Amino acid sequence: MSLRLFLRFRVLSRMKYNINHTALRYFHGEPNEATPGVSVIQVKRTLKSFNVNFLEGHACIITACPVCETDKKKDSKVYINKTTGFFMCETCRHSGPWSTLEKFLLPKKSSEIVQELKAFKEVLQVKEDFTKKWTKLKKTLKSITELSDQNYKDVLNIHRLPDVSKESMDQLDCLYDVSTNNVYFPLITSSGSIVGYKCLSKASKKEKTEPTSDTSGLIIYKQRSTKCDGTAVVVPTIQDLLVLISHRSANVVICLPYGLQTIPQEILPSLETYKKLILWFGNDEPSWDTARQFAKKLDERRCHFVRPIIQQPSPKIAATMNYDLKAILQKATPIWHKSITTFESLRQDVLSDLQNIDKVQGVKWKRYPTLNRILKGHRRGEFTVLTGPTGSGKTTFMSEYSLDLAMQGVNTLWGSFEIRNARLARTMLQQMVGLPLDNNLQNFDTYADAFQELPIYFMTFHGQQSVKIVMEAVEHATYVHDIAHVIIDNVQFMMGMSEESKHIDRFWKQDGIVAAFRTFATKYNCHVTLVIHPRKERDSEELTTSSIFGGAKASQEADNILIIQDKRLTSVRGKKYLQVAKNRYSGDLGIMTMDFDKSSLSYAPKKKSKSESAKDAGDSKKEDPENESNLSNQRKNQEIKHQEQ
Ligand SMILES: Nc1ncnc2c1ncn2[C@@H]1O[C@H](COP(=O)(O)OP(=O)(O)OP(=O)(O)O)[C@@H](O)[C@H]1O
Numbered sequence: 001m002s003l004r005l006f007l008r009f010r011v012l013s014r015m016k017y018n019i020n021h022t023a024l025r026y027f028h029g030e031p032n033e034a035t036p037g038v039s040v041i042q043v044k045r046t047l048k049s050f051n052v053n054f055l056e057g058h059a060c061i062i063t064a065c066p067v068c069e070t071d072k073k074k075d076s077k078v079y080i081n082k083t084t085g086f087f088m089c090e091t092c093r094h095s096g097p098w099s100t101l102e103k104f105l106l107p108k109k110s111s112e113i114v115q116e117l118k119a120f121k122e123v124l125q126v127k128e129d130f131t132k133k134w135t136k137l138k139k140t141l142k143s144i145t146e147l148s149d150q151n152y153k154d155v156l157n158i159h160r161l162p163d164v165s166k167e168s169m170d171q172l173d174c175l176y177d178v179s180t181n182n183v184y185f186p187l188i189t190s191s192g193s194i195v196g197y198k199c200l201s202k203a204s205k206k207e208k209t210e211p212t213s214d215t216s217g218l219i220i221y222k223q224r225s226t227k228c229d230g231t232a233v234v235v236p237t238i239q240d241l242l243v244l245i246s247h248r249s250a251n252v253v254i255c256l257p258y259g260l261q262t263i264p265q266e267i268l269p270s271l272e273t274y275k276k277l278i279l280w281f282g283n284d285e286p287s288w289d290t291a292r293q294f295a296k297k298l299d300e301r302r303c304h305f306v307r308p309i310i311q312q313p314s315p316k317i318a319a320t321m322n323y324d325l326k327a328i329l330q331k332a333t334p335i336w337h338k339s340i341t342t343f344e345s346l347r348q349d350v351l352s353d354l355q356n357i358d359k360v361q362g363v364k365w366k367r368y369p370t371l372n373r374i375l376k377g378h379r380r381g382e383f384t385v386l387t388g389p390t391g392s393g394k395t396t397f398m399s400e401y402s403l404d405l406a407m408q409g410v411n412t413l414w415g416s417f418e419i420r421n422a423r424l425a426r427t428m429l430q431q432m433v434g435l436p437l438d439n440n441l442q443n444f445d446t447y448a449d450a451f452q453e454l455p456i457y458f459m460t461f462h463g464q465q466s467v468k469i470v471m472e473a474v475e476h477a478t479y480v481h482d483i484a485h486v487i488i489d490n491v492q493f494m495m496g497m498s499e500e501s502k503h504i505d506r507f508w509k510q511d512g513i514v515a516a517f518r519t520f521a522t523k524y525n526c527h528v529t530l531v532i533h534p535r536k537e538r539d540s541e542e543l544t545t546s547s548i549f550g551g552a553k554a555s556q557e558a559d560n561i562l563i564i565q566d567k568r569l570t571s572v573r574g575k576k577y578l579q580v581a582k583n584r585y586s587g588d589l590g591i592m593t594m595d596f597d598k599s600s601l602s603y604a605p606k607k608k609s610k611s612e613s614a615k616d617a618g619d620s621k622k623e624d625p626e627n628e629s630n631l632s633n634q635r636k637n638q639e640i641k642h643q644e645q
Helices: 003-021 040-049 098-105 111-122 131-140 149-158 166-172 238-246 265-271 285-298 315-320 325-330 343-355 369-375 394-406 423-435 438-452 467-481 498-521 554-557 610-623 628-643
Strands: 025-026 055-056 060-064 077-081 086-091 183-188 194-201 207-210 219-222 232-233 252-255 276-279 301-304 383-387 412-416 454-457 483-488 527-531 558-565 576-583 589-591
Touching: 003 098, 003 628, 025 077, 040 055, 040 060, 040 098, 040 232, 077 098, 077 265, 098 111, 098 232, 131 194, 166 219, 183 301, 207 554, 232 238, 232 576, 238 252, 238 315, 265 285, 265 343, 276 285, 285 301, 315 325, 369 576, 369 589, 383 394, 383 498, 394 412, 394 454, 394 483, 394 527, 412 467, 423 454, 454 467, 454 589, 467 483, 483 498, 498 554
Parallel strands: 025 454, 232 252, 232 276, 276 301, 383 527, 383 558, 412 454, 412 483, 483 527
Antiparallel strands: 055 060, 060 077, 077 086, 183 194, 194 207, 219 252, 558 576, 576 589
16 A cells, blocks of 8 residues: 555546546546446445444445544535546545545554645545635625615516525525626535525526536425424425425425536435435436436435426426425325336326337437438437448447537436547547547637536547456446437447457357347436447348347347448448337338538538529429438338347
């Protein structure tokens, strides 16, 4: 345990946390630092072996902070995340991976080790204390409750906020900026420290959060003169929070810092005191998906959910419809199902699915209407395989396909083993702005700022990697950043050396990788897209589902198979197109032409003038292969099923 080792670790962990705040959020390839992946049993065993008393909470293990102890501070608690091992102390604000805390917990430390720990502590990650910034803001801004009654009402009207009394608002301690009309709500931890704020902006009409990621604070409202029974209602927006406050619908209401986008593991300590959390997010599919995802982090056994049916929209909408908010909250049911369930407990889910049929079909692409028609949308928990000849544009297409979804809020994790992340990010940036970047360098910062807002994360793996390490990184990122779409480009980079003689082995290896990602997609309710090269086929032959490299596993396990077909080399009028060769959700198959626009690196269909579209509509009936009849689609699907059997 030398100081050198500690310092090396520090550089990596610092890089990890700092880079998280920038556009490209990287994960490191080193097994220990990148993917803590500590089991709760392991943590408990170590604590017991060190004779350390601890409490097992819902999402964290709680014990006295050994980092504070070195300063002889007493009564400080450290929270250790049960899934990742990430620790956070509410007093000294140190945080980091379990492997670091373990060193501080060692019972008998030689004086040499004590010295090393002191030096190490200096360089440990410390969560930013926002109190000073907040105090500064307080000097320049007004407390909202200081406004005259009329002005206070005007501010509520400007932001279309419900009629919350000044007394209730006073508890939230929010500030008002007279010059911009913005309202600031502090984000507070359970120990009372201010760690950021949520701002209702008049100009953008949106909620903005500072810091932009990984805050440990929440907006917590507790009704005065009522006893907390350990229940809190959790809502995504300030509007929802204020509605519940103004209707006095719950004793404790908590507003999440980043809405439905992500729930940082840093806020879990502040939620430990609640025995029951009622998640009230809204009655559409994304809200429902998010609730299930968040509940996994919060500990499903204490989570209840306001089911997403028409009579139970988000608090804000329910209030405008004059629904009884208390009655809706009383109908909240547990998220956690036992292994055996009955139709009685499923009926609300079935009803919700039927009422939300369009949204259940998934997130629709903005750039590919044809894909929406065939695949209906992009759904969580599915497994997609993309294949196509070498250099046919698999990466370029997948880049635009995933960008489109990320721009609609799908949290995305890219594993690009073949091309460098910087090149991939550049392709995506160009696809986002639709212009060649080198000719528009003067606007780079504007473009980059917009790109930085997107929920896209990149793994820093490059070249050959073991499946175990990649899977650990993917599972970790899915937990920490609530990832909904993982892309692996391409599978061949997880299969070791590529000698022809080892072909049989490689088939087996690929089957193992496919099985691992299939299981992951289902277990974590996350969409996985694997890019797989085809087997060597003759150029003149079309690729089919059986052309995918490896055994039949990939085509059997996939929910969707997408194949890029390049007919330009074999026929004069040949085109490049994307074939949907398998679609488990609706069974519809078909093709989408891929006209490449070099300046925007895009395959999206170009917008046509009215006369052109009218002409095309006539022509396409005659010859457009995209209009294959459903009958032939069904026949093709049956053929695939037959092959699989
Ligand atoms: N339809 C097209 N016409 C012309 N150039 C294209 C087309 N599609 C992609 N490209 C360009 O071809 C190059 C290779 O594309 P890309 O890396 O996406 O292919 P790939 O199928 O992923 O390759 P590999 O088989 O090596 O993985 C890129 O520079 C891309 O901009």
